[in-house]
Amino acid sequence: DAGITQSPRHKVTETGTPVTLRCHQTENHRYMYWYRQDPGHGLRLIHYSYGVKDTDKGEVSDGYSVSRSKTEDFLLTLESATSSQTSVYFCAISEKVISYNEQFFGPGTRLTVL
Amino acid sequence: GQSLEQPSEVTAVEGAIVQINCTYQTSGFYGLSWYQQHDGGAPTFLSYNALDGLEETGRFSSFLSRSDSYGYLLLQELQMKDSASYFCAVQYNQGGKLIFGQGTELSVKP
Numbered sequence: 001d002a003g004i005t006q007s008p009r010h011k012v013t014e015t016g017t018p019v020t021l022r023c024h025q026t027e028n029h030r031y032m033y034w035y036r037q038d039p040g041h042g043l044r045l046i047h048y049s050y051g052v053k054d055t056d057k058g059e060v061s062d063g064y065s066v067s068r069s070k071t072e073d074f075l076l077t078l079e080s081a082t083s084s085q086t087s088v089y090f091c092a093i094s095e096k097v098i099s100y101n102e103q104f105f106g107p108g109t110r111l112t113v114l
Numbered sequence: 115g116q117s118l119e120q121p122s123e124v125t126a127v128e129g130a131i132v133q134i135n136c137t138y139q140t141s142g143f144y145g146l147s148w149y150q151q152h153d154g155g156a157p158t159f160l161s162y163n164a165l166d167g168l169e170e171t172g173r174f175s176s177f178l179s180r181s182d183s184y185g186y187l188l189l190q191e192l193q194m195k196d197s198a199s200y201f202c203a204v205q206y207n208q209g210g211k212l213i214f215g216q217g218t219e220l221s222v223k224p
Contacts, residue, residue: 031209033212037154040216041216042201042214042215042216042217043157043201043203043212043214044214045211045212045213048209048210048211050209050210056209056211058211059116088154090156090157097144097205097208097209097210098208099164100145100164101144101145101147101162101205101210101212102147102159102162103147103159103210103212104159105156105157106156107155107156108154108155108156
């Protein structure tokens with residue numbers, strides 16, 4: 001299994017509070033991604049990173065920010081959590097994206113915003 | 115807008131063959147992937163097609179027709195452990211961005 005961990009695994013928070021989720025990899029893969037998964041929507045890309053300090057928006061980036069100061073860590077921040085951000089968040093990594101794109105997913109973080 | 119369409123549910127019996135179809139409409143296309151997910155756990159990669167044709171990996175095969183914006187995942191010799199959700203995903207830019215379908219829940223019956 002690819003070495004990807006996410007922390008915390010579960011979190012309950014209140015509306016309006018800031019929340020940071022961490023993704024840590026030991027594979028030295030260049031690309032890292034944050035997705036959210038909600039019933040009926042599959043997986044939707046929030047943000048991704050193509051290198052240290054290089055990030056770009058996905059399809060559902062509003063209300064989220066990311067940072068990547070080291071190859072191994074990719075942080076997702078909800079500046080002011082809302083109930084609509086209750087979801088399961090998955091981090092993924094990949095090394096190659098041209099000709100072959102296999103993404104390895106972390107175990108997920110279940111976030112509940114009350 | 116960008117969209118992928120796949121059936122929401124499929125049921126089959128153990129030992130049978132099942133095909134899960136995926137049609138897509140995206141701004142760019144670099145490849146079609148398939149992922150498996152058990153009970154909300156981490157999705158796991160099954161296959162990737164960048165070119166037209168069939169890719170075979172054990173009991174699983176995946177097909178792509180870029181001219182038809184269509185692909186499918188074929189599962190042979192179904193086993194109970196194959197009961198899971200299956201997602202198709204299109205890579206639509208060079209940076210590896212994926213857009214996922216809503217998933218097909220496969221139930222394998224004895």
